[in-house]
Amino acid sequence: xxxxxxxxxTDNLNADFAxxxxxxxxxxxxxxxxxxxxxxxxxxxxxxxNTLSNTDLxxxxxxxxxxxxxxxxxxxxxxxxxxxxATLLQNKASNAxxxxxxxxxxxxxxxxxxxxPRISALPTFDAVILGMGEDxxxxxxxxxxxxxxxxxxxxxxxVLAVEPQTAPYQRMSLSLPRLLDSRHIFLHLxxxxxxxxxxxxxxxHDVLAMPIRAFLHHxxxxxxxxxxxx
Ligand SMILES: O=C(O)[C@H](O)[C@@H](O)[C@H](O)[C@H](O)COP(=O)(O)O
Numbered sequence: 728x729x730x731x732x733x734x735x736x737t738d739n740l741n742a743d744f745a746x747x748x749x750x751x752x753x754x755x756x757x758x759x760x761x762x763x764x765x766x767x768x769x770x771x772x773x774x775x776x777n778t779l780s781n782t783d784l785x786x787x788x789x790x791x792x793x794x795x796x797x798x799x800x801x802x803x804x805x806x807x808x809x810x811x812x813a814t815l816l817q818n819k820a821s822n823a824x825x826x827x828x829x830x831x832x833x834x835x836x837x838x839x840x841x842x843x844p845r846i847s848a849l850p851t852f853d854a855v856i857l858g859m860g861e862d863x864x865x866x867x868x869x870x871x872x873x874x875x876x877x878x879x880x881x882x883x884x885x886v887l888a889v890e891p892q893t894a895p896y897q898r899m900s901l902s903l904p905r906l907l908d909s910r911h912i913f914l915h916l917x918x919x920x921x922x923x924x925x926x927x928x929x930x931x932h933d934v935l936a937m938p939i940r941a942f943l944h945h946x947x948x949x950x951x952x953x954x955x956x957x
Contacts, residue, residue, distance in 0.1 A: 729914075729929070729943045734955040737774060737917055744915070744953050745778040748854055751911055752789055755853040762789045763849060765901070765909065766815065767858035767866065768796065768807025771917050775856075776815035786823040791815065792846070794857060794906060795867035796828040797896035798835040798888075805896065828886065828899040835888035835897035842899055847885040852909035857950075859914060860894075861924050863937025866906060867891065867898035870936055879903045879934055879941050903941050907948050914942070916954045925952065 734740035748764070755762035766772060793807050801808040808827055816823055826845050830838035857865045864870060868878045871892040878887055883902035890897050906912070916925060927937070934941040942950045 728945065728948070729950045729952055731925075731952045731954060734953070737955050737957060740917070740953055740955040741775045741778050744775055744913070745782055748779065748856075749782050749784050751854050752784055755910075756785050756788045759850075760788065763852045763854075764789060764791050765794050765852050765855040765906070766791060766811060767794045767856055767915070768810055769858045769860075771858050771915050772856060773810070773814055775915070776811065777817075780815055780818040780820040783819060786820045789820075789823045790826060790849070791820075791823050792826040792849075793828055794855065794865075795889075795898050795900040797898055798829065798838070799896060800831070801827065801829060835890075835899050839884075839886065839888045839899065842886050843884055846901065846905065849885075854911040854913065855906050855909040857906070857912065857914045857939075857942065859916060859921060859924060859928075859939050861920060862893065863924060863928055863939050864891075864894075865914070865939045865942065867900035868903065868938040868941075869894065869898075870938055875935055875938060877902075879938060903938075907942070907945065912942065912948055912950045914939070914950055914952045916952060917957070919956055922954060922956075925954075 752762040796807040799806040830841040832838035869891040874889045885905040
């Protein structure tokens with residue numbers, strides 16, 4: 728099930744989104760002593776990360792991890808880990824705990840066994856922020872990959888290695904069931920192209936063609952779409 732929240736500008740979107748996330752994380756810390764936040768890479772969340780990093784919170788009780796990463800050393804420009812460390816884990820958020828999806832092996836497929844226990848050991852997440860590509864991928868659950876059926880299956884491991892055919896780098900991605908195991912799920916979209924893709928995803932049900940549909944049409948999970956045109 729999905730609920731669309733539309734904002735008049737990215738500034739308004741980011742202010743509202745950051746406040747909402749901080750409330751969720753704060754509540755988790757009060758109730759359970761710790762909070763778990765899953766974020767996405769890509770261009771869309773960068774301004775949100777800057778806002779969050781300047782917000783007061785007991786960040787030392789917050790664990791941050793990525794929904795997916797490219798199989799790159801964290802010093803590489805296209806590493807999502809590098810992006811999160813440079814934008815979110817700064818300022819007031821510099822003492823948050825970060826869990827990497829990377830291991831120093833040549834292939835994501837051989838590294839998966841090392842990464843898996845880090846993620847499968849985690850409790851229910853408090854918030855997951857998803858992005859969406861124009862092909863309807865989310866995290867690194869790419870429609871063009873041979874791993875898509877496994878990643879969307881009920882019995883999928885918490886993380887899996889993925890080799891997209893239409894995007895660079897091998898990836899490590901959280902699976903659909905691991906991402907759904909969250910108290911709150913958001914989809915963060917900026918730009919009218921993304922709204923067109925969202926409408927296409929809502930119009931039909933084939934999840935292998937557009938993996939984001941597995942979230943948007945999920946019978947139980949609530950997905951809040953945080954959207955602005957610009
Ligand atoms: O590593 C990544 O690229 C992501 O996690 C991916 O799922 C991303 O969220 C979408 O591709 C949207 O990316 P943009 O925000 O750059 O459009």
